Amino acid sequence: MKKLKVADINVLIKYDHPTLTKQAQAYLSDFDKENIRINIPDEELDRLQRENPHLSVDDVEYIFTGAAFYEGIINYNGFLLHSSGVCVDGWAYLFSADSGTGKSTHTALWQKYLGADRARIINDDKPAIRIADGQIYVYGTPWSGKTDQNINMRMPLGAIVFLERSTENFIRPITAQEAIPKLFQQTLRPHDSAQMNKLLDVLDRVLSETPLYRLGCDMSKEAVELSFNTIRKDK
Amino acid sequence: MKIKDGFILRTVADSCIVVPVGERSIDFSGVITLNEVGAFLWKALEQPCDKAALLEKLTAEYDVDADTAAKDIDAFLAKLREANLLDD
Numbered sequence: 001m002k003k004l005k006v007a008d009i010n011v012l013i014k015y016d017h018p019t020l021t022k023q024a025q026a027y028l029s030d031f032d033k034e035n036i037r038i039n040i041p042d043e044e045l046d047r048l049q050r051e052n053p054h055l056s057v058d059d060v061e062y063i064f065t066g067a068a069f070y071e072g073i074i075n076y077n078g079f080l081l082h083s084s085g086v087c088v089d090g091w092a093y094l095f096s097a098d099s100g101t102g103k104s105t106h107t108a109l110w111q112k113y114l115g116a117d118r119a120r121i122i123n124d125d126k127p128a129i130r131i132a133d134g135q136i137y138v139y140g141t142p143w144s145g146k147t148d149q150n151i152n153m154r155m156p157l158g159a160i161v162f163l164e165r166s167t168e169n170f171i172r173p174i175t176a177q178e179a180i181p182k183l184f185q186q187t188l189r190p191h192d193s194a195q196m197n198k199l200l201d202v203l204d205r206v207l208s209e210t211p212l213y214r215l216g217c218d219m220s221k222e223a224v225e226l227s228f229n230t231i232r233k234d235k
Numbered sequence: 236m237k238i239k240d241g242f243i244l245r246t247v248a249d250s251c252i253v254v255p256v257g258e259r260s261i262d263f264s265g266v267i268t269l270n271e272v273g274a275f276l277w278k279a280l281e282q283p284c285d286k287a288a289l290l291e292k293l294t295a296e297y298d299v300d301a302d303t304a305a306k307d308i309d310a311f312l313a314k315l316r317e318a319n320l321l322d323d
Contacts (some may be wrong), residue, residue, distance in 0.1 A: 176248030184266045193256040200245045232293035
């Protein structure tokens with residue numbers, strides 16, 4: 001078993017395959033007592049691989065350890081948002097959408113136009129959001145989908161943006177009521193009612209305190225200027 | 236009639252929402268947002284009750300005439316039935 005600190009949570013975890021070994025490198029840590037234990041035995045990995053023949057055992061290990069982590073984080077005031085997270089000037093901005101919509105493309109354009117030193121991808125696919133030390137933070141985690149873009153750091157959450165493709169660039173603030181169904185499509189939903197109540201406790205605070213937007217965008221520089229200038233927290 | 240088991244009604248960021256849990260979350264994966272009156276009726280329907288009881292509760296709680304209240308209740312019940320959320 002190896003020891004990782006992910007989102008300030010002590011994770012005792014078994015893994016052997018290359019993708020997670022590489023991604024977890026920056027999260028290796030030491031502690032006496034774990035908060036979350038993730039132990040998927042080899043026989044179980046093999047069984048999951050046979051159930052998902054399009055995936056390799058390496059993929060299966062990466063995906064299912066991630067799912068276990070994001071189930072566990074619910075107990076620590078946290079949740080997963082399927083999104084690409086970009087950090088600029090001390091704030092993290094999350095762009096959430098279905099796979100294939102262009103969230104990574106949009107944050108890559110932030111890097112292109114703001115510079116990759118100033119705009120850093122904290123997690124390109126599955127950042128964790130967690131209330132810690134009284135603040136709402138976005139955390140990088142080793143689980144970042146198909147790309148290996150994640151950074152082991154935390155940054156205060158600046159905004160959540162639900163992104164869609166559009167030939168006309170537009171952005172508008174949305175209410176929590178509008179955001180809730182979109183958010184539920186982009187997170188792991190607990191089936192257990194105690195866990196669901198914990199998630200709703202966290203969402204209550206996050207959605208009350210975080211600016212929420214709907215963005216329609218193409219791949220132009222104007223799209224980046226519109227989103228950055230609208231949602232930036234330092235103006 | 237009664238709301239089916241397996242749903243949680245909660246206020247999140249001042250919005251009333253209903254989410255399925257347990258077995259229910261397997262066949263119903265959405266989230267329902269309710270306005271204030273909807274949440275009031277949903278809560279009433281968590282216990283078995285009939286339309287007359289709903290009408291009495293709603294007119295006692297809100298400043299609304301019986302005709303309007305009855306129409307609101309019918310519309311709400313129709314939506315619940317359409318989404319297969321009611322046990323009759």
